[in-house]
Amino acid sequence: MSDGSDGMVTNEGDCRVVVVGAGAGGALVATHLVTALSSRFRVELVDPAPTTGRGQAYSTTDDRHLLNVPASGMTAFPRDPEHFLRWLRNHHDPKFQPHEFAPRAVFGRYVESLLTTATEFPGNARLVRRQAEVVDISEAGGGFVVELSDGDRIEARAVVLATSSKPGTGWAPAELADDPRLIADPWTQPIPEVGDVLMLGSGLTMVDLVISADRPDRTVHVVSRTDAVPHPHVLPTTPPVPPPPGVTRIQDLDALRSTIAAHVDTTVEATGDWRAAIDGLRPVTAQLWRGLPEADKRRFIAEDARSWDVHRHRMAPATARRFDAIATAGRLQRHRGTIAAVRAGDHALHVTLDDGTELRVAAVVNCTGPVGSIAADPLMTRLAQTGLVRPGPAGLGIDTADDGRILGTLPEHLPFLAVGSLRRGNLWESTAMPEIREQAYDVARVVSRSMHGESRRRPVDPYGLTLSTSADAAERYNAALGRLLRLQDGVEDGLAAAVAEDEGFVQAHAALALLGHEWGTNNHWQASLRAAHRAAAERHLDDRESSFLDAVTTRLRTDEATGAAALLRHVRLFPRDALAVSVAVPTVAFGGLTSGSQTAALVESLGRSYGDDWWYAGQLAFVRQDQERWAEAEELASYALSVEPASGHAVHARAHVFYETGDHVAGLAWLDEWIRSRGPEANHRSHFSWHAALHELMQDDVEAVRRRYARELAPSVVSGSRVVVDSGALLWRGRVTGAWTDDLPVGEVRAQAPTEWLTAPPTPFAAMHSAVLLAADGDAAALSRLADESARHEDRVFRDVVAPLCAGLVSVVEERWNAASATLTSVVATMAPLGGSKAQREVVEDTLVFALAMADRNAEAAAVLDERLSRRSSALDARRRAAVVAGVPAGR
Secondary structure (H helix, E strand, C coil), X not given: CEECCCCCCHHHHHHEEEEECCCHHHHHHHHHHHHHCECCCXXXXXXXXXXXXXXXXXXXXXXXXXXXXXXXXXXXXCCCCCHHHHHHHHHCCCCCCCCCCCEHHHHHHHHHHHHHXXXXXXXXXXXXXXXXXXXXXXXXXXXXXXXXXXXXXXEECEEEECCCCCECCCCCCXXXXXXXXXXXXXXXXXXXXXXXXXXXXXXXXXXXXXXXXXXXXXXXXXXXXXXXXXXXXXXXXXXXXXXXXXHHHXXXXXXXXXXXXXXXXXXXXXXXXXXXXXXXXXXXXXXXXXXXXXXXXXHHHHHCHHXXXXXXXXXXXXXXXXXXXXXXXXXXXXXXXXXXXXXXXXXXXXXXXXXXXXXXXXXXXXXXXXXXCXXXXXXXXXXXXXXXXXXXHHHCCECECCCCEECCCCCCCCCEEECHHHHHHHHCCCCCHHHHHHHHHHHHXXXXXXXXXXXXXXXXXXXXXXXXXXXXXXXXXXXXXXXXXXXXXXXXXHHHHHHHHCCCCHHHHHHHHHHHXXXXXXXXXXXXXXXXXXXXXXXXXXXXXXXXXXXXXXXXHCCHXXXXXXXXXHHHHCCCCHHHHHHHCCCCCCCCCCCHHHHHHHHHHCHHHHCCCHHHHHHHHHHHHHCCCHHHHHHHHHHHHHHCCCXXXXXXXXXXXXXXXXXXXXXXXXXXXXXXXXXXXXXXXXXXXXXXXXXXXXXXXXXXXXXXXXXXXXXXXXXXXXXXXXXXXXXXXXXXXXXXXXCCCHHHHHHHCCHHHHHCCCCHHHHHHHHHXXXXXXXXXXXXXXXXXXXXXXXXXXXXXXXXXXXXXXXXXXXXXXHHHHHHHHHHCCCXXXXXXXXXXXXXXXXXXXXXXXXXXHHHHHHHHHXXXXXXXXXXXXXXXXXXXXXXXXXX
């Protein structure tokens, strides 16, 4: 790292970036810029402080001052979650654990080391660290001139503001304001070693300073209006609970308060910990803040901000124990109120509080925190006067766009951006490391592109992810992605239209390759993948796009396990890549890279990225119904459908809720209306028809089932794998339940089934349905071959579940009822790993009841039906139970 003291070099201005502020935010921006730009560029990091990477937050030298986020959450790099933990183990403590809280000073060293390491590579941009104050910034010649307090003027192509607000002392009475015993900035001024002290303010700054200032013969007085101190973290932590559906659509403070209070109460009832509710709000905090009218924002600051802060920004457990020990020992006195008057004596300050309490102290320590208004910052005041910046919403910081560009009089193509507390007016939460690291990375990316001549913003997808293409091609891609998220037809056609608009659109080519491979709908995915790689060689991609292409390539060119792991890793790094998530999570399309509890864990982990997004709500609704949390599933599905009536995931989840709760009449009526109005556009529409037919079957309305089959499920209407999963499974279910025993059109279904599904099914789920279709066709020989293939399969689920299922179905076809009953009883107990839903796997249970009845094991058949009827009503199952109890042979 070099110190620059040279004057302005005008011919280098186009290659310079100035970063104003060398705290953690500024240092991270500089780190990313030094790494992203080549050696012909220069990054000037300007700050009057003697240190780099620390700022107020990490400038302490007291190792008892701990971070208020565990090490696992403090990485500086958004795509490398364990980076800080690895650094800690290499440079601080080899045994440091993810849940532990590191000293603030250590984190400051970490941030500084990142910048130092970046400057050591000769091919990277040069870094100049200037220890000076920026006094003015102006536009000149399509760039900027930055004036420093030492008289230097720097020409630059781009400027990033990363300054933090200074603590304010406007609250101090005149007698105190000019007294040296007022510690206005406790991070740069020492606290006296002797005598009692008074600290004004009760946030995290106060907590740290109480620990530092504690002495055996000293009382520390803490004065605040609310007497509210930060709550502690509790270990082990409770995973965040997703925010209530629709919370981001609330634009009234009183309604928002009520909704969040109910959310906290529900979370406490379910988990015992309110923290999970507050943590779950993190992904939607900025949306909630932006949704409030200006008056409600100001009201929130006045009435709610303190309560939010003490719940949201918590103490490390060790910090809480130290703080509580000081209080328990009587060396800490807390007062609710404000300072009313101060009399300066020769040996002490005599402070009177507004309740009349009089205190004698050696110093008053300012712990009120930074001032939010730009009026307290001379540079911001100057820039506001010239129009380069303007105050942010509610008077906090400066006004910025979503990507960090500063909104003022400058044209958009001039890269003038901000990170950190300056953006608080737009984001509310903008000071913690999880927010700072994302901002620093995004801002550095915008500046880097600008330095390479890219003046326009790249388009983004619905979740804010960059698309390296034209606006028209992006519009076509986003339309296709929207259809995918809604489970509608036309996704691949839409992607094809996007690449027709821009042949170099890497993301669209890669998406076509992935979906073609996963869905098996075309044989051109190899060509799409080759096109993606050709385009990638000619285009500067966003890191998410590069990661997606790498993951797709691995998925398509390696074995199943390696490919699945690659795509899931991409989802972990870029959870808002909804296209990748759509492939990873099992859906109506019965694909996916996970199943059961793995799927639930994956979907639940995405809550911190999607909040109450309608598409995510539909995905989570399906997980909740699978967990038999019917009310939650219904609430989530209904919310998703209220935002997007065509949401296929929400429809699917709601259909399962209706079925599993036995509400067949209402479920059928609702589904029929949705199929009529939205079904023509739906992908896998036959599955929704299967759900409707299931309601009709449960009501024992066989004629309705027959009509629906002919209209919506016959092979003339349904094709591909769905003819096996939906059409074939329904026919067999009709056969074994005695609802449809004659003229089953099985032959035409089998004729339309994909050949490989009947000989070498791709998944255990597919194999289950193929076996059912073969049983319906009475083909014991084909079932035996599938049983043999499954028994030799490398996948344990094939060996342990599919093979015995096929053997049991062979016994059914051969009418060896006792053998069938014994085998299927074992299979029914182990079916979960097959995937799919309980409603789909239930066809095996129906076959077991049929076999038991045919074997005259009526009590056992009735017991299976009793258990099912205890969960939901069904006229069909009630009739079947009555028949087996009466000893009537199976069949209608």
